[in-house]
Amino acid sequence: MYSSRHYSSRHTAFQSIPVVDITGLRADHPATRQATAANLGQAAREAGFFYLSGHGIPTPLIERLQARTRDYFAQPLAEKMRDYIGQSHNHSGYVPEGEEQFYGGKVDKKEAYDVGFDLTREPTKWPMVGANQWPSLPGFKEDVKAYYDAALALGQHLFRGFALALGLPETTFTDQITTPPSQLRLIHYPFDPDTPADRPGIGAHTDYECFTLLLPTAPGLEVMNGAGEWIDVPVKPGCFVVNIGDMMEVLSNGAFVATSHRVRKVAEERYSFPLFCSCDYDTVIAPVLPPAEGVTNDRYQPVVCGEHLYAQTIQTFRYLRDQWQAGTLALPDAARALASFGRLADNDEAERPHASE
Template structure:
């Protein structure tokens, strides 16, 4: 892992920066570069930011939220018909207690996970691209589920491609440098429900402290509860900003940028009211070797970051987090990929 001297260090920010990314959609490359530089500054300083000026219609957001509330209002038996443990590509319903970070208490939330849906592609391409974290989604038969979730996924996936171009420009690269690594990525969308229960202990997390595994995350939350660790190791609240998405740097962009952007630790505390959130975890293609980009290496070519295969890194981290996969590991049905990193291997070293 990189030493503290080779990684950028976040500032002791007290609130997350807000970046208007409308310039990234401009025809004028000068305007796109200016917007990208603002994006890059926020990524370097905090690794967490709000973006406005995106092109995701509010109607898609409203439809997704309405559908999600109705889905999670079902009884547990109905939701368990879609249990993630019966899928071949880690898609489906995630009950409370299924996830656990870093030996902490299980997360107090439920979720539904979907990915880049190979089920929409011809059979021969599906067969060629099928991987443990990539395939045809397990779609719930709940009325309107696939329609509304798919529409939102497509819109936010399109936003992710705009941001990939922006981050490339911010790093001084050709605009499509990162996008060449993104064609059928295992980019996962989660529909997450944090129930409110006043009887739950204050230290019980909605989700425990962690960095995200992928390049970056596009998050839409409905209420507060998210906290972000700044460069002074303080936990800073990230309240909802109407009309904005929250963006944070993940493990893979930290590697690709050779530490110019650093993954930021974050958590969700016990929520003061019912909360929903919708993160899209934006990854490169499954078999991509994630290593510092040659353009960002020093003259001697040295880097302290060991290469990681994108999909294998995602799968290894997921296997160490989800109960159904940990059980298969313990029973010898699965094995971690060679060179798999332990959880919490990226971001600032504070422990």
């Protein structure tokens, strides 16, 4: 999901993020897919963030997702706590405000509902993959799962596009994606005019996974450009926002760099729907290319995808952290501390906080 990290001056000093139309990734002709992938690669290299058009997800599917989410968060807290994430076996369910906390910083002003790849066959050997905990709210499971499946399929197109952009065979990444621990978060940022200005929706961070497909409903998102400036990312109707994550930075050996981003104190009620796209749980995340210019051979060390995600989650979520600190839950082998993955040592970012979109 999220890590606090350094920013890289290898990004340009962009003042707005680019728009990439990925319609061509679905074309039958390889040259059309390659040309579209080149645009994708340029945006990933120069900004690590871009708007995505031509995504193909039907508007009614998005509208039903948003309606079910509003209905769910409008319930009393006691009702939502019936679905508390700490009751689940695969990290799915309701996340109340204050459940997540990073580096002892301020608590993010948000609540969420987390779902993942709904693997219902038993048994499953991975702690972050399995049957989701679904609330009893009518239509919630059906509409959220329909959106998840459509967004996950869109993610597969992007994985193929990124492979082509890096000069790799088109299926380099998708060959390692069958039942991934790719998490969809339904996030609610309530509007409270009395919230202090230094209480962000979410603090500065990068995302752990390969990339994130984000659907926001209101302003608030800011990204850091190559000059270290915070740039506003307004909502663009009909578009998703995509950002490179730490694991894609590692896989590309620094060709694509994850970009720091945050959600400032919101000026209106805001909902956000990030899908964090990853490879399968047992996939070893290691560079598949020679180092990018300026990157040393030992900059990026291999890590097991799911084990890393689980280790970061244990250290972030209270219900798991309490078990770990009590000695009833162990970190995976070779677990790393928070904010230790996919970070560049070029420049120190002033903020070292918590979690975001």
